[in-house]
Amino acid sequence: MFADVAGSTAMYENMGDELARERISKALNTLISISRRHSGKLVKTIGDEILVFFTDVDMAVYAARAIQETMEDDRSPETIGVSIRIGMQYGSAILENDDIFGDTVNVAARIASMAKARQILCTQEIAFLIKSAELSNNMRPYDRLRVKGRNEQLDIYLFAWEQEGDITNMATASSFTNPQRADLVKSLSLDYAGESHSIPTETTAYTMGRGKDCELVVKGDLISRYHARIEHRRGKFIITDQSTNGTFIRSSEGQDVFLRREEFTLFGSGNISLGKKVDLDDPNVIHFTCE
Numbered sequence: 001m002f003a004d005v006a007g008s009t010a011m012y013e014n015m016g017d018e019l020a021r022e023r024i025s026k027a028l029n030t031l032i033s034i035s036r037r038h039s040g041k042l043v044k045t046i047g048d049e050i051l052v053f054f055t056d057v058d059m060a061v062y063a064a065r066a067i068q069e070t071m072e073d074d075r076s077p078e079t080i081g082v083s084i085r086i087g088m089q090y091g092s093a094i095l096e097n098d099d100i101f102g103d104t105v106n107v108a109a110r111i112a113s114m115a116k117a118r119q120i121l122c123t124q125e126i127a128f129l130i131k132s133a134e135l136s137n138n139m140r141p142y143d144r145l146r147v148k149g150r151n152e153q154l155d156i157y158l159f160a161w162e163q164e165g166d167i168t169n170m171a172t173a174s175s176f177t178n179p180q181r182a183d184l185v186k187s188l189s190l191d192y193a194g195e196s197h198s199i200p201t202e203t204t205a206y207t208m209g210r211g212k213d214c215e216l217v218v219k220g221d222l223i224s225r226y227h228a229r230i231e232h233r234r235g236k237f238i239i240t241d242q243s244t245n246g247t248f249i250r251s252s253e254g255q256d257v258f259l260r261r262e263e264f265t266l267f268g269s270g271n272i273s274l275g276k277k278v279d280l281d282d283p284n285v286i287h288f289t290c291e
Contacts, residue, residue: 014257035050089107090126116240208230239264
């Protein structure tokens with residue numbers, strides 16, 4: 001199991017190196033403690049993620065669920081503003097010199113990299129090996145993953161650890177990068193190049209980029225063909241960067257967020273710039289308003 005701090009780049013940019021590193025370090029210690037309580041063995045810490053192995057599939061999933069539930073407790077200084085993404089794979093591995101190697105580890109890393117903040121993803125092997133009916137009932141088919149050296153794609157499952165209807169945010173009190181859990185957002189409008197674009201709540205993939213088939217076509221040397229997408233999820237509009245150069249967001253209060261292959265909940269109003277920092281004089285800047 002890989003458990004990774006999502007959005008760590010933005011944390012360093014917005015909080016500064018020292019505070020961000022302290023926050024991430026405390027969060028990782030919490031993850032390690034939870035894993036050990038569920039009979040997991042810490043292999044190593046790699047930057048802003050941990051690698052843990054278990055000998056019991058159910059305990060691994062219980063640990064992953066406990067991690068996400070704990071990180072939702074924004075009353076603790078160890079968890080405020082930190083979201084975790086988790087990827088798991090089942091199989092044999094090589095233990096050598098207190099490290100672990102093999103295809104199982106590589107696949108788990110790939111799965112963790114495709115997970116979004118607050119998600120738990122695993123392979124079909126884990127989903128089918130679970131003994132607990134409670135855990136098994138919360139497994140959902142999610143996606144397919146092509147792995148180098150394999151002819152067939154891997155079936156990826158999402159473990160739905162949240163109660164249905166729960167709506168949560170990356171949260172602390174009244175900061176732009178960590179908004180409080182708030183009311184449902186009923187509408188999102190984007191103003192670009194003198195035109196207003198209304199994003200409906202049934203949107204699952206509103207794409208922005210220089211590709212001709214994007215819903216919002218934005219030209220620029222640093223802009224990817226399918227640079228970012230917006231979706232409405234559980235009463236929130238979520239923007240996800242899927243570009244090479246990242247997506248920059250600035251609130252109307254002047255607070256900045258940088259995303260690279262990460263997601264963020266839009267709220268209030270502000271500006272979005274694809275591929276470079278927000279410059280209000282840039283004609284490619286997109287203004288957004290949530291209501």
